[in-house]
Amino acid sequence: xxxxxxxxxxxxxxxxxxxxxxxxxxxxFGWGLQMGNMSSIYEYLGxxxxxxxxxxxxxxxxxxxxxxIIGHFSDRTWHPILGRRRPYFLxxxxxxxxxxxxMPRSSAxxxxxxxxxxxDASVNVSMEPFRAFVADLLPERQRTVGFAMQSVFIGAGAVxxxxxxxxxxxxxxxxxxxxxxxxxxxxxxxAFTIGAVVFLLSVLWTVVTTxxxxxxxxxxxxxxxxEGMGEIATAIRSMPRTMRQLASVQFFTxxxxxxxxxxxxxxxxxxxxxxxxxxxxxxxxxxxLANDSFAIYNLVAFFAAxxxxxxxxxxxxxxxxxxxxxxxxxxxxxxxxxxxxxNLSLLLGICFAGxxxxxxxxxxxxxxxxxxxxxSSKMGVYMGIFNLFIVLPQILIAVIVxxxxxxxxxxxxxxxxxxxGACLILAAFLTLRVQQAHD
Numbered sequence: 001x002x003x004x005x006x007x008x009x010x011x012x013x014x015x016x017x018x019x020x021x022x023x024x025x026x027x028x029f030g031w032g033l034q035m036g037n038m039s040s041i042y043e044y045l046g047x048x049x050x051x052x053x054x055x056x057x058x059x060x061x062x063x064x065x066x067x068x069i070i071g072h073f074s075d076r077t078w079h080p081i082l083g084r085r086r087p088y089f090l091x092x093x094x095x096x097x098x099x100x101x102x103m104p105r106s107s108a109x110x111x112x113x114x115x116x117x118x119x120d121a122s123v124n125v126s127m128e129p130f131r132a133f134v135a136d137l138l139p140e141r142q143r144t145v146g147f148a149m150q151s152v153f154i155g156a157g158a159v160x161x162x163x164x165x166x167x168x169x170x171x172x173x174x175x176x177x178x179x180x181x182x183x184x185x186x187x188x189x190x191a192f193t194i195g196a197v198v199f200l201l202s203v204l205w206t207v208v209t210t211x212x213x214x215x216x217x218x219x220x221x222x223x224x225x226x227e228g229m230g231e232i233a234t235a236i237r238s239m240p241r242t243m244r245q246l247a248s249v250q251f252f253t254x255x256x257x258x259x260x261x262x263x264x265x266x267x268x269x270x271x272x273x274x275x276x277x278x279x280x281x282x283x284x285x286x287x288x289l290a291n292d293s294f295a296i297y298n299l300v301a302f303f304a305a306x307x308x309x310x311x312x313x314x315x316x317x318x319x320x321x322x323x324x325x326x327x328x329x330x331x332x333x334x335x336x337x338x339x340x341x342x343n344l345s346l347l348l349g350i351c352f353a354g355x356x357x358x359x360x361x362x363x364x365x366x367x368x369x370x371x372x373x374x375x376s377s378k379m380g381v382y383m384g385i386f387n388l389f390i391v392l393p394q395i396l397i398a399v400i401v402x403x404x405x406x407x408x409x410x411x412x413x414x415x416x417x418x419x420x421g422a423c424l425i426l427a428a429f430l431t432l433r434v435q436q437a438h439d
Contacts, residue, residue, distance in 0.1 A: 144364070297352040
């Protein structure tokens with residue numbers, strides 16, 4: 001099958017790479033609020049411990065359905081003003097901002113769960129084409145830097161999102177406790193409202209400041225726009241070797257991250273601080289401590305991503321990713337060994353520094369390895385297919401862990417977090433077998 005004609009990218013300036021990546025600041029601001037607060041929002045609204053993984057299924061299932069489809073269509077889109085990828089950035093940002101605004105105003109569990117489906121679908125519409133966007137606009141030698149720049153903004157957005165609810169309480173006196181009349185704290189209300197504005201404005205910055213180059217042959221491109229969804233199945237069957245090898249790395253990496261995001265905040269509150277439930281004063285303290293740990297790993301990721309801008313010129317993406325995943329796995333697995341006490345905050349910070357290095361690499365190095373092995377005209381659909389290896393392990397974890405926690409009460413939240421650390425260590429060793437395009 002003939003490929004869509006695509007222009008050859010030329011080298012870009014630092015400012016251009018900054019502008020094309022800035023939208024990820026807002027996207028990750030929204031994600032950071034979700035990761036740090038959704039489990040506690042569910043528990044504030046009455047969710048049981050074993051129900052949390054199933055309530056989180058919105059993210060992987062929407063990704064499973066939407067990402068390959070958006071990738072397929074964004075490869076075949078050309079708007080005379082917005083270009084190829086930017087129409088998806090804009091529509092997704094508007095819908096995601098609307099969902100963020102409504103989320104903390106949920107009055108029932110079903111409403112929060114439904115809004116999470118809408119939010120994750122919208123974020124996927126914005127986020128999936130961003131990976132292809134960088135690969136479209138940058139030559140291969142600059143892609144590691146481009147994806148690392150995305151990681152810088154992801155780290156910055158996530159740090160601010162993680163710290164925001166705590167800052168609103170400590171600096172402005174906004175209440176962080178819940179009550180029967182107001183089950184979701186006011187700090188969460190205001191933080192999600194701010195997140196909605198930041199998400200939209202950040203994506204608009206990239207849309208306004210970055211231009212895409214039209215296909216070299218618009219007539220041929222119009223013919224290829226008529227290709228059906230069967231192109232996705234064809235692309236899956238013809239996945240490059242590097243992509244197949246990275247699939248197992250991504251599988252165990254994102255299994256680990258899903259375990260952490262679902263259970264770490266409530267594990268700190270309940271298992272490390274000993275809170276009896278959402279009404280216990282220790283519960284919001286635990287969630288705040290967990291968000292502080294998330295802020296640390298995102299802050300470390302911010303600086304690690306900037307270091308990768310340099311290291312990416314000296315070392316292979318495979319080497320950087322192997323070491324980073326190993327450090328993250330050791331850090332996350334160590335959480336289960338920490339003693340309760342006055343030093344808990346410091347020890348969690350040390351553990352999550354390793355997670356931060358891994359996170360910076362997760363957001364950049366697999367895509368740098370992948371982009372060199374796939375045709376530029378199919379960058380969107382392959383990036384969407386690649387994300388299947390992110391969402392499938394999350395679905396697996398959600399189904400299996402929820403069932404296991406019902407059957408075996410001795411499995412608690414902290415056990416699942418520690419298991420996530422072991423998965424990251426396994427992913428590090430699997431990275432060693434990945435053969436890059438130039439090998």
